[in-house]
Amino acid sequence: MTKRLFGKILVALLLACLLVAGGITWFVTRTPRSPFDGTALTGTPSADLIQRGEYAARVGDCVACHSTPNSAPFAGGLEMATPMGSIFATNITPDKETGIGRYSLADFDRALRHGVARDGHRLYPAMPYPSYAKLGNDDVRALYAYFMFAVQPVHQESRLGDIPWPLNMRWPLALWNAAFAKSGAYQQKGSMDPLWSRGAYIVQGLGHCGSCHTPRAVSMNEKALDESSSLYLSGAVLDGWYAPSLRGDPNTGLGRWSEEDVFRFLRTGRSQHGVVFGSMAEVFNNSTQYMTDEDLRAVARYVKSLPGDPTRDGQPWRYDAASNGALALDQRLKGPGAQTYMAKCSSCHGQDGRGQGQWIPTLAGSASSMIKEGASSINVTLNGSGRIVANGVPDAYRMPPFRKQLSDQEIADVLTFVRTSWGNRGGAVNRDDVKRLRERTNPASSNVIVLQMR
Structure with a gap:
């Protein structure tokens, strides 16, 4: 290769690098266009x-x-x-x-x-x-x-994060x-009824339900943004809680719920299947109870249209009293988990795990007792859950925190008992998982927190 040819190749490579660098610079610094560019609001x-x-x-x-x-x-x-x-x-x-x-x-x-x-x-x-x-x-x-x-x-100045360089x-x-991140407003599907379409718009857009209920990839993106994927709203761990499936999974999702059940849950914070807790209690306190009935029914219509995954979820749960034989007196003295349950939990949730109607939720067949991920079970036992505040009135019932009353091993034992009784299939809870979540979380505030917007 002659020096002249080598020089030409080197110049070409340098120009190519400059063009690529320039293209990347333009791409990452460009300002996205808005349909409101040049629009100014005048007056109130x-x-x-x-x-x-x-x-x-x-x-x-x-x-x-x-x-x-x-x-x-x-x-x-x-x-x-x-x-x-x-x-x-x-x-x-x-x-x-x-x-x-x-x-x-x-x-x-x-x-x-x-x-x-x-x-x-x-x-x-x-x-x-x-x-x-x-x-x-x-x-x-x-x-x-x-x-x-x-x-x-x-x-009030915004606080800077503590993410280190170069990750920041x-x-x-x-x-x-x-x-x-896909751009473009929601497009209504002509084959679907208006109520379903309104529900899809709320769930996918304003309600951003997928932010919590859709699993994320290693790159932290939601693995799906709409119903075209079976992963959408299929359940995910976020910030120490497991946001359950909002699909038709009979064990870990909404398969046993009717549209009316979903509507009532969003309207009142409770249903025969469960009571809002953890992050969802905040969503109810500050958001869903203020939505119109029509919009809540639209959300219910949309999520109930999403099929479950029988391969993942298995056979539908059925109550199994035989699997709870540990509540017999002689077994209670041998099983630390059963003993703790009887002492700390049964007065509210019942010896049979079926709770007390819509006021105190059932543990038998609940999604948190059926999923393999134990984050929600551990978190709510450690830290309790804030009160439901409906129409400005705090609920009289709430899950108290047990982080000061029970050790990591005792919490692991009682949750293992709950998650393997009454036909539940969640499985055992490890003491180290309890320890890690104890270190990461703070006790739930005993104060009633409802943020008034105006």
């Missing part, structure tokens, strides 16, 4: 538009992530644990210095549906913009009107978005 929006935005914020449960029990609504500060470290929810009040007061409608849209802040930095997908991408323009416009004209501005660099999120 109508009361109807603001009210629609407030309702949309309720359905999206924005207050839950962008507030803390000790802060004003939407002022930010909530810590969110990630595998890389903690991040903190930002201030989304209309404060012009520390909030979103300087955001135009297009800026707001880019943050909401594309995960790009006003200054161009990428948002972590803890902000569920892959779901919010499906929002229609009318809902985006209404949300902007509500946050800008009905939310009280709060001057934001530009790779542009590549993540290209691979995993």
Whole structure:
């Protein structure tokens, strides 16, 4: 090879590298287009538009992530644990210095549906913009009107996360978005009835139910974003809780629930199958109880249309009294798990594990007792669950925390008993799993926490 030819090849390679680098730089720094570019709101929006935005914020449960029990609504500060470290929810009040007061409608849209802040930095997908991408323009416009004209501005600096360098660099999120975040508003399917379509829009978009109930890949993306995949809403572990399947799985999902059961659960926080607890209690307290009956029935219609996976779920659960023979007195003295259950749990949940109607949930056949993942069982036993607050009235019943009363081994034993009795198939709980979750979590507050948006 001559020096001249070698030089030409070297120049060509350098140019190619510059072009690739330039292309990547353009890609990761470009500002996504918004249909509201160049649009300016003049005057105060109508009361109807603001009210629609407030309702949309309720359905999206924005207050839950962008507030803390000790802060004003939407002022930010909530810590969110990630595998890389903690991040903190930002201030989304209309404060012009520390909030979103300087955001135009297009800026707001880019943050909401594309995960790009006003200054161009990428948002972590803890902000569920892959779901919010499906929002229609009318809902985006209404949300902007509500946050800008009905939310009280709060001057509170957003806290920086503690994710170490280089993992805290934001530009790779542009590549993540290209691979995993689909753009485009929800498109109604002509073959489905309007109620189903409305439910699909809420569940996939504003409600962002998949953020908790859909399993995630190693790259932290939801493995599915709609019903075209059997993985969508099939259950997942998130932040120390197991969000169960919302599909027709008879043991770990909604297979034994009717549409009316789902509706009542979302409306009242309880049904014959269970009571909201953990993160879902916050969703009920701040979101679903404020939704219209029509929207709740739409959600119920949609999720009940999703088939289960018989291969994964196995034969439908049936109550098996014989598997609970350990409650006989002579066996009780031998089995530490059964003994603890009788002493600490049976007065509420019953010796037969069937609870007390819709007020105290059954443990026999419950999803948390049927799934192999024991996170929810461990977490609620360690830390209890906050009160359900319906129509401003706190519930008289709540699961108390047992972290100070029971050791790791005692909790493992009693949960193993529960998850292997009455036909339950969840299996044994390991003491080390209890220990790890004890170290990661804090006791549930005994205070009633319902964040008032206005």
